[in-house]
Amino acid sequence: MAAMAIGVRPSDGQTLWSPDAAHGAGPGAAASSTRDTMAYGERSRFVTAKRARMAMIGNMDMHRDPNGWDARTPLDQMLGIITPSALHYVSSHGNPPPDIDPREHRLIIYGMVDRPLVLSLDELMRLPSVSRIHFIECIYNSPSPRGKTLEQNHGMISCSEWTGVPLSVLLDEVGVKRGASWLLAEGADATKHAKSIPMAKALSDVLVAYGQNGEPVRPHQGYPLRLVVPGFEGKFHVKWLKGIKVVNEPYLTYWEQSAFVRDPKTAGSYYMEQGPKSVVTFPSAGQRLTSRGFYTINGLAWSGGGTVRRVEVSVDGGRTWKDAHLPEPALRIALTRFQLPWTWDGKETVIQSRCTDDTGAVQPTFADHAAFWGISKAPHGNAIQPWKITNDGQVLNAL
Numbered sequence: 160m161a162a163m164a165i166g167v168r169p170s171d172g173q174t175l176w177s178p179d180a181a182h183g184a185g186p187g188a189a190a191s192s193t194r195d196t197m198a199y200g201e202r203s204r205f206v207t208a209k210r211a212r213m214a215m216i217g218n219m220d221m222h223r224d225p226n227g228w229d230a231r232t233p234l235d236q237m238l239g240i241i242t243p244s245a246l247h248y249v250s251s252h253g254n255p256p257p258d259i260d261p262r263e264h265r266l267i268i269y270g271m272v273d274r275p276l277v278l279s280l281d282e283l284m285r286l287p288s289v290s291r292i293h294f295i296e297c298i299y300n301s302p303s304p305r306g307k308t309l310e311q312n313h314g315m316i317s318c319s320e321w322t323g324v325p326l327s328v329l330l331d332e333v334g335v336k337r338g339a340s341w342l343l344a345e346g347a348d349a350t351k352h353a354k355s356i357p358m359a360k361a362l363s364d365v366l367v368a369y370g371q372n373g374e375p376v377r378p379h380q381g382y383p384l385r386l387v388v389p390g391f392e393g394k395f396h397v398k399w400l401k402g403i404k405v406v407n408e409p410y411l412t413y414w415e416q417s418a419f420v421r422d423p424k425t426a427g428s429y430y431m432e433q434g435p436k437s438v439v440t441f442p443s444a445g446q447r448l449t450s451r452g453f454y455t456i457n458g459l460a461w462s463g464g465g466t467v468r469r470v471e472v473s474v475d476g477g478r479t480w481k482d483a484h485l486p487e488p489a490l491r492i493a494l495t496r497f498q499l500p501w502t503w504d505g506k507e508t509v510i511q512s513r514c515t516d517d518t519g520a521v522q523p524t525f526a527d528h529a530a531f532w533g534i535s536k537a538p539h540g541n542a543i544q545p546w547k548i549t550n551d552g553q554v555l556n557a558l
Contacts, residue, residue, distance in 0.1 A: 208236040226255035231314025240494040242317035254348040256378035270405035273334030294318040301540015308445035318494040322370030345402035355409035390463030433463030436541035437514035448552035451505035462516035469515040476509035511545040
């Protein structure tokens with residue numbers, strides 16, 4: 160696997176992370192390109208999508224390691240619904256990925272169980288596995304008036320096919336004792352990230368994943384093991400998973416107290432499941448329409464509560480709405496593509512989308528979202544994102 164390298168996008172000077180930057184660079188690159196391509200494969204030199212490195216959320220530069228910084232997925236350059244593993248967003252709370260030898264790694268399941276279990280990766284991979292497509296989204300992925308581009312406002316979400324063992328299989332194997340209603344998932348990162356997860360969710364659809372998009376989970380995504388907790392905030396999907404403790408109440412870890420006890424609205428509460436959300440990815444802020452005429456509006460929709468059932472698009476600032484085309488069947492707790500044919504008349508306008516999921520929940524406006532939470536940083540940033548198109552074709556954030 161290529162080492163993470165740093166490059167520069169000529170258009171805006173941003174520092175970028177490029178997992179492929181080492182390929183084709185420096186003396187002898189031409190001579191080795193055939194060997195590299197045959198050994199692992201690489202994308203065309205004309206494909207240049209990269210993750211944009213960003214200051215860590217909350218300025219958590221804990222280790223002064225560039226591999227511990229965060230990075231956004233370039234949503235405007237994604238095709239379909241699967242995010243390439245090398246472009247999956249990164250949010251690691253300042254932790255560079257630990258260098259874990261899979262032969263030595265162990266997963267421990269203990270606590271309120273009849274038969275504590277210690278599993279090697281090899282033993283885990285002998286068990287029946289499943290593959291499911293799910294998105295993972297960071298809590299900080301939300302529309303903001305400060306964001307200048309689609310990536311800056313919405314780049315902390317990605318969608319992969321995850322392969323692993325259902326957590327319910329492992330919990331059945333250890334035998335959960337009566338009264339156990341939560342579990343604590345523990346990571347092997349430097350700051351020992353840990354999250355409490357309700358037992359009902361753990362028994363429902365949580366995966367202990369070792370595969371991502373047909374290959375082992377990438378280091379920044381938790382190699383060799385991570386939790387996938389469909390529909391829950393990104394921080395519940397504990398990476399570099401080493402321990403699962405079965406308990407009878409949630410543990411107030413560092414990351415949980417910092418998120419849930421700041422204000423009366425969220426004190427002592429858990430808002431885990433992410434609501435319906437959508438965003439127009441083309442045209443979106445940072446892009447430009449070159450001429451009036453026909454375009455196809457493209458976007459992504461998702462919901463942590465289930466399946467996307469409807470996406471509506473407005474091209475007149477929310478005065479009227481039209482149903483966008485959705486593929487069939489839409490996948491549960493996964494990204495869904497939507498499209499709407501549109502002819503731009505060259506006049507200034509505002510476009511936006513709103514999502515409805517199969518529970519009937521509807522994506523709120525920015526004002527309704529702010530009024531409901533009543534706090535500066537809500538647990539879920541699923542407000543409608545409007546984009547303004549100027550009469551010269553520039554696309555801007557309309558918040």
